[in-house]
Amino acid sequence: MTIAARQxxxxxxxxxxxCAAVPGAAMAQSADAALLAxxxxxxxxxxxxxxxxxxxxxxxxxxxGLRPNATVVEIWPGGGYWTEILAPYLAANGTYYVALxxxxxxxxxxxxxxxxFAGKAGFGAIHYTVLGKGQYDIAPPGSADVVLTFRNLxxxxxxxxxxxxxxxxxxxxxxxxxxxVEEHRGLATVPQDPKAQDGYVRQDYTIALAExxxxxxxxxxxxxxxxxxxxxxxxxxxxxxxxxxxxxVDHAKYEAIGEADNFILKFRKPAQ
Numbered sequence: 001m002t003i004a005a006r007q008x009x010x011x012x013x014x015x016x017x018x019c020a021a022v023p024g025a026a027m028a029q030s031a032d033a034a035l036l037a038x039x040x041x042x043x044x045x046x047x048x049x050x051x052x053x054x055x056x057x058x059x060x061x062x063x064x065g066l067r068p069n070a071t072v073v074e075i076w077p078g079g080g081y082w083t084e085i086l087a088p089y090l091a092a093n094g095t096y097y098v099a100l101x102x103x104x105x106x107x108x109x110x111x112x113x114x115x116x117f118a119g120k121a122g123f124g125a126i127h128y129t130v131l132g133k134g135q136y137d138i139a140p141p142g143s144a145d146v147v148l149t150f151r152n153l154x155x156x157x158x159x160x161x162x163x164x165x166x167x168x169x170x171x172x173x174x175x176x177x178x179x180x181v182e183e184h185r186g187l188a189t190v191p192q193d194p195k196a197q198d199g200y201v202r203q204d205y206t207i208a209l210a211e212x213x214x215x216x217x218x219x220x221x222x223x224x225x226x227x228x229x230x231x232x233x234x235x236x237x238x239x240x241x242x243x244x245x246x247x248x249v250d251h252a253k254y255e256a257i258g259e260a261d262n263f264i265l266k267f268r269k270p271a272q
Contacts, residue, residue, distance in 0.1 A: 031062035038089040043122070048081045051242065054259040056223045057085055063221050064180040064266055070145040071095040073138050073172055075131055075165075076152045080116060083126075086148075087117070091124025097139045102132035133161055136168035144172045150182045151262065153206060154196035154237075166213035170269055179215055179267040181206060182224065184237045184260045199237030203263045215267035224262035231261065 031039075039058045066072065072090060077083050077098055090096040100110035110130075117126060129138050138147070147169045156162040169179050186192060186200035207217055233239035237260045239246055244254060 031058040032067070034068050035061055035066065035085075035089055038085045041084075041088060043088075044084045045080075048079075048084060051081065051259070054224070054226075055081070057082070060182070060221070060223055060264060061085070063219070063223070063264065064146060064148065065178055066146060067094075069093040071097070071139070071143055073097040073099060073129075073144045073147045075099045075138065075147065075149040075169075076101055076155070077113065078150075080113065082148070082150060083117060087120070087123035087126060091122060095127065096124065097127045097129055097144070099129045099131040099138040102130050102135060131165065131168065133159065136164055136171075138168055139172040141171050142174050144177055145174060146178045146180065147173055148180045151184060153181065153183045153201050153209075154199045157194060157196040157201065160195075162209055163212065166209050166215075170213045170215065173269045175269055176271045177269045178218070179210065179269070181210070181265045181267070182262055185225075185231075185263045187231050197236065198231075198233075199260075200231050203265070206263070206265060210265070210267045214269065216270060217265065218268040219266040221264040221266075223264055224259075226258055226261040228257045229261035 036058055039052070066089070068089060070090065072086060072094060074082055074086060074097070077100070083098065087096055098113075100113060103110055110128075114128065117123060127139075131138050149169075153162065156165045173179065183206060184200045186196075186198075186202040186205070188202060188204065190202075192202045192205045203220075210217070229240065231237075235245035237243075240254050240257055240260050242259065244251060246254065
């Protein structure tokens with residue numbers, strides 16, 4: 001059996017195991033073969049693949065109901081962890097939008113992202129839009145089947161436009177479309193800092209934001225839960241991997257804790 005085949009088989013077994021372990025409809029839909037193949041691709045960046053045990057890409061995307069012919073909008077993709085999976089997965093039959101943050105005076109993360117993925121073999125067309133203060137047209141209105149954001153909400157809270165961002169998600173989605181949100185889970189016993197300066201956001205706070213925009217909660221998943229994360233760290237969530245904001249100080253301790261405790265929420269835009 002080739003390495004790729006072993007990876008594919010292992011991913012399939014993992015998805016089946018997760019679906020069996022999580023009750024209810026939350027994990028009822030398993031990942032399809034094309035999604036498993038995209039996750040198992042040897043072309044993915046090694047440092048991204050190393051994070052798969054913490055991020056569970058195949059079962060998480062399956063939970064959101066992705067299909068190869070969907071129109072998907074990914075918001076603020078960072079270094080491209082999810083892009084390396086979504087772009088090949090959607091290349092043949094789907095439509096893939098990436099909403100980048102606007103350029104800043106001291107850096108051009110958007111430009112670097114475009115350059116990184118320009119003409120990449122097997123990725124198909126990536127349609128670029130912008131999401132930032134005063135710029136919320138992430139896709140044509142009512143065109144998207146799925147909008148996805150991974151660990152970004154705290155940034156919009158800090159910028160003060162989280163409500164406008166959720167309204168943009170709602171506008172872009174078709175009736176019945178899905179919004180998938182992954183975020184660092186804040187303590188339910190502590191009032192939410194409206195600026196989310198430590199990077200943590202309460203799950204109930206997120207649900208309220210989405211419902212205010214018109215969404216209905218359609219499910220939640222504990223795939224990315226981490227009970228070792230106390231949420232009380234000297235540099236907020238960035239104390240933990242992969243950032244290690246404390247550098248060498250207590251590095252082994254934070255490495256043992258692992259990535260932050262994250263919630264995964266699925267919202268639906270009402271059909272009418």
